[in-house]
Amino acid sequence: MNTLPFRKLIIAIAMAACFFLMPMASVAEPVQPEFKLDCAMRAPHHVRVGNPVPLTFDLHNRGDKAVAVLMRNTPFEGFLSQYLTIVGPRGRLDYGGAMVKRGPAGAGEYLRIRAHTKRTRTINIGAVYAFDTPGKYRIQFTGNLQDVTLQKGPSLPDELRPQTLTCAEIVIDIVPGKV
Amino acid sequence: MLIRMLLASALVSASLVSFAAPVSRFNYLSVSIAPADPATRADRDVAVDVVFTNTGDTPISVVKWFMPDGEPEGDLFLLSRNGEAVPYVGPVIKRAAPTAHDMITLQPGESLTRTAELSGLYDLSQSGVYTIQYGVASAHVFGQPRSGRLGNRVSPDLTTQFDADDSARLTTVFSNETSKFIEGRKDSSSIASVLQKTPSALETILTQSIAYSGRCSASQQSAIVSAASAAQTMANGAVNYLNGTPKASARYTTWFGTFSTANWNEVKGHYVNIKTELDSKPVVYDCSCKKSYYAYVYPTQPYKIYLCNAFWTAPLTGTDSKGGTIIHESSHFNVNAGTQDYAYGQTAAKSLAISNPSQARFNADSHEYFAENTPALQ
Ligand SMILES: [Zn+2]
Numbered sequence: 001m002n003t004l005p006f007r008k009l010i011i012a013i014a015m016a017a018c019f020f021l022m023p024m025a026s027v028a029e030p031v032q033p034e035f036k037l038d039c040a041m042r043a044p045h046h047v048r049v050g051n052p053v054p055l056t057f058d059l060h061n062r063g064d065k066a067v068a069v070l071m072r073n074t075p076f077e078g079f080l081s082q083y084l085t086i087v088g089p090r091g092r093l094d095y096g097g098a099m100v101k102r103g104p105a106g107a108g109e110y111l112r113i114r115a116h117t118k119r120t121r122t123i124n125i126g127a128v129y130a131f132d133t134p135g136k137y138r139i140q141f142t143g144n145l146q147d148v149t150l151q152k153g154p155s156l157p158d159e160l161r162p163q164t165l166t167c168a169e170i171v172i173d174i175v176p177g178k179v
Numbered sequence: 180m181l182i183r184m185l186l187a188s189a190l191v192s193a194s195l196v197s198f199a200a201p202v203s204r205f206n207y208l209s210v211s212i213a214p215a216d217p218a219t220r221a222d223r224d225v226a227v228d229v230v231f232t233n234t235g236d237t238p239i240s241v242v243k244w245f246m247p248d249g250e251p252e253g254d255l256f257l258l259s260r261n262g263e264a265v266p267y268v269g270p271v272i273k274r275a276a277p278t279a280h281d282m283i284t285l286q287p288g289e290s291l292t293r294t295a296e297l298s299g300l301y302d303l304s305q306s307g308v309y310t311i312q313y314g315v316a317s318a319h320v321f322g323q324p325r326s327g328r329l330g331n332r333v334s335p336d337l338t339t340q341f342d343a344d345d346s347a348r349l350t351t352v353f354s355n356e357t358s359k360f361i362e363g364r365k366d367s368s369s370i371a372s373v374l375q376k377t378p379s380a381l382e383t384i385l386t387q388s389i390a391y392s393g394r395c396s397a398s399q400q401s402a403i404v405s406a407a408s409a410a411q412t413m414a415n416g417a418v419n420y421l422n423g424t425p426k427a428s429a430r431y432t433t434w435f436g437t438f439s440t441a442n443w444n445e446v447k448g449h450y451v452n453i454k455t456e457l458d459s460k461p462v463v464y465d466c467s468c469k470k471s472y473y474a475y476v477y478p479t480q481p482y483k484i485y486l487c488n489a490f491w492t493a494p495l496t497g498t499d500s501k502g503g504t505i506i507h508e509s510s511h512f513n514v515n516a517g518t519q520d521y522a523y524g525q526t527a528a529k530s531l532a533i534s535n536p537s538q539a540r541f542n543a544d545s546h547e548y549f550a551e552n553t554p555a556l557q
Contacts, residue, residue: 081519081520082478094513095479096477096479097477098476099476099511099520099543100472100475100520101472101474101543102472102489103473103499106471146527157524157525158526160526162530
């Protein structure tokens, strides 16, 4: 084993930890009243140019029943669709990830959320958006839930129950990196 | 450095719960790397051999997507040239939680050699000596030895996502570093990038330019030719229809909702761009994807379309067909229409037309279904 990468990792952790900050939570009204789902995004207030930009996405089930949510078009599926709109100092950022056309949803594409709990996913949005200019970046969630169900199995294509999901926008300040 | 930073970021997230450290009982996986051949010309693939060895005295189960198998498996390597990190430019791959089925078991002393192709996955546009190292950090590199069963937590994608909950089990695995001279090459969508930079005169003499990447078989190539032709017919049909008098027709309102002349013309502009692509732009069709998807594209990278398993079994025309899939994917390119996937499937697309016409006019499936026009609407 080569030990050098570990040393670099430790240094990077120490640096990154300095600006890994705390949540800015928010709550949105569900559209279908039987499903009380809301979301929040969290991110560091400041990130240096060139560093990863971790965005944490919380999906909270405030209802009394467990639900299954199709993960498409949300951060829970990674970068297979464009569910964020990001506007930086030079305007809207291009999404550099993939757009995938899929067939009927499979059981494995559902995220189960127990009553009164939340599921959380952190993604590095720096991997698919270029935060290369210092300044403020407004991040909006523009995805949606393409299916929300009380069942365990996947819904048939004609029985999907989409639901709007509104998260409060957040702002990340990209600060100049060291040379 | 970018990749190391990503790894670091995973560890930082981890530290919110508890500080992560390599799990010592899994330290018996030794990984070594060597170039498959010493120097690589620009017209040759860049390959490295990676040898995984269990140096312990009990079996080790490794999640198979951390072992290259000829198909893109995400960002498994750290590359640098002149001391600078070389960016990963390959697809970002989303994983479901690994199951026993996703594990490869190495018996004590057993070695497994895998050849990984790096061309197309890393930015190899510059000539020079590249330093290459295998390096991964994830909560799920390893399964439980023997039982082959994993916990039921969602697996973090190596390059992009990680559950804070999972991070206590984060493991890192690195190989030695190896060096290799690589002659700089255009990326795999080179035909597109070359032609984009040449005078438009060259473009105008081209008709339906099709190129292949990712090892398309002969039968796949012939399916692509038919599919591209079917897509061309659909795009022509859509443009011809929209060149008619704008009106609140059934065909228009079913897929795009509220009619206005401005809305109609906006949609028409999308199909004119798609038609231009299919008639005269150099389109690259890639066959390397083995996922269950139909297809995917990167909207910022026209005109490369990645075709996946569901594409090959789709009908040539009609709903969710090969031709329609090409229309769908082409609509995603920012230079054409920059569409999103707000709603999937006919039922959801029809609902979207009613509930949110402005999204419908930028929804890829709505473009596909309008062009497929099955069943036919007037
Ligand atoms: Zn799509």
